Amino acid sequence: MSTTSSDPLAALGALPGVADAVDSVRKAVDRVYGHRVMRRRSNEVTAEAALRGARATAALSGADWNLEEVRRRSDFSGDSEARVVGAALRLTAEAGQLLSIWRQSPIRVLARLHLVAAGGAAADETVGRPRLAGEPVDDALIDVPLPGADEVAGRLDGLSGLILTGSEAPALVTAAVVHGELLALRPFGSCNGLVARTAERIVLIGSGLDPKSICPAEVGHAEQGRAAYAEAFSGYLSGEPEGMAAWIEHCGRAVELGVRESTAVCEALQRGAA
Numbered sequence: 001m002s003t004t005s006s007d008p009l010a011a012l013g014a015l016p017g018v019a020d021a022v023d024s025v026r027k028a029v030d031r032v033y034g035h036r037v038m039r040r041r042s043n044e045v046t047a048e049a050a051l052r053g054a055r056a057t058a059a060l061s062g063a064d065w066n067l068e069e070v071r072r073r074s075d076f077s078g079d080s081e082a083r084v085v086g087a088a089l090r091l092t093a094e095a096g097q098l099l100s101i102w103r104q105s106p107i108r109v110l111a112r113l114h115l116v117a118a119g120g121a122a123a124d125e126t127v128g129r130p131r132l133a134g135e136p137v138d139d140a141l142i143d144v145p146l147p148g149a150d151e152v153a154g155r156l157d158g159l160s161g162l163i164l165t166g167s168e169a170p171a172l173v174t175a176a177v178v179h180g181e182l183l184a185l186r187p188f189g190s191c192n193g194l195v196a197r198t199a200e201r202i203v204l205i206g207s208g209l210d211p212k213s214i215c216p217a218e219v220g221h222a223e224q225g226r227a228a229y230a231e232a233f234s235g236y237l238s239g240e241p242e243g244m245a246a247w248i249e250h251c252g253r254a255v256e257l258g259v260r261e262s263t264a265v266c267e268a269l270q271r272g273a274a
Contacts, residue, residue, distance in 0.1 A: 009162060009169035009177060015245040021252035022170040028259040029215055037266040038214075045214045048265045050092045053216030053258070057197045058088035060222050060229065061141065087117040087191060091198040096213060099206045106160045106199075110187070113198055117191035130156060130187040138190045141226065142183055144237060152185045171207030175200045175217075176251035180236035197221065204255070214262045220254030 012018065032038070038045060055070045063084035076086025094116045102109045115128035126135060133149040147155070159181050167174060182196035197218050204210045204217065221229055232250035235243025 007167050007169070009167040009173055012177065012244055012248065013169045013173045015241050015248070017245050018173065018248050021249045022172050025172050025252045025255050026170075026209070028256045029209060032214060032259045032263050032266065033212075035263065035266040037269045038212075041269055042212050042214070044269060045262055045265055046212050049214045049216045049258070049262050051089075052261055052265075053201070053218040054085070054088040054092040056216065056220075056222035057091075057194055057218040058085045060197070060218070060226060061088070061191075061193050063088075083119070084194075087119060087194055090116045090119065091194055092201075095198050095201050096205060098202060102163070102202050102206055104164075106163045107156055109202070110156075110182070110195060110199065113195045114188045114191060117194050126189045131189050135189055137186045137188075137192065139186055139192050141193055141230070142186060142233070143230075144184075144234075147185055152187050155181065155185055156187060171204055171209040172252050172255065173248055174207065175203035176236075176248040178203050179251060180233060180247055183233055184237055200251070210255075215255055216258040216261060217251065217254040218258070219261045220257030221251075223257050224250070224254065 013022065051071065052067060055065060055067050058065065058070075058081075061084050063081035065081070065085055070085060070089070073082070073085070076082045076089070091113060094113065098109045098112060101112075111128045111130075118124065118127040126132075130152055131137065131149055135149070137146055159178065163174075163178070179196050179200035182192065182199055186192040188195065200217055201213065204215065205213050209215075228250070232247050235245075235250075236247035237243070
């Protein structure tokens with residue numbers, strides 16, 4: 001984030017193409033919230049969106065299970081893929097509980113998310129805190145140079161400051177920056193992708209764009225594919241206006257695809273098929 005504006009997030013919102021992405025997302029979200037099923041069965045849509053979002057974020061982290069397998073399983077303590085899916089499910093359940101804390105201490109929330117993702121590894125002293133110098137990171141999806149621990153600490157403080165100060169930027173812009181910055185920093189020794197996408201979810205819910213959490217951006221990120229995800233993220237890493245705009249637009253498309261998924265859920269509920 002190289003802009004020197006007094007409101008750097010708002011400056012990103014002014015980049016070419018971003019306003020159109022924001023408008024498109026808002027219209028899509030408004031449509032699904034206006035669905036007749038949402039009047040009486042929104043809790044069911046929220047629950048299904050959470051399940052599908054968890055499945056999708058796990059897929060991006062290398063555990064690409066079909067939805068029925070995720071729905072059927074109760075034990076996620078087995079192999080590495082099962083643990084990833086379990087972490088994704090725990091994070092999705094936790095996200096809605098952390099909104100008030102996020103507004104007061106984003107770094108505390110990130111630490112909590114990592115602790116939840118790590119699950120049974122909680123006894124490990126590296127869990128729930130940003131990594132220190134020399135500590136490794138296990139994250140196969142993001143194959144770019146790893147920032148040093150001092151840079152991580154400084155940029156986390158900067159990100160936290162932006163969130164606490166507030167911005168005139170649309171929720172999509174803030175969510176995309178939080179997501180991209182956490183991917184870039186990989187502040188924890190593991191589960192960074194899962195944590196980054198959960199933080200994006202928290203911003204989208206807490207901003208009021210998706211207060212019932214029925215628009216799982218994780219589904220859209222997975223549907224666009226890991227290659228497209230990595231390519232769009234490279235635009236964020238570049239820090240160039242075009243690249244930043246492309247990343248925000250990619251995140252916007254992810255939300256819209258999440259909306260499409262939940263619209264299908266609404267239609268199925270309306271037909272009595274789900």
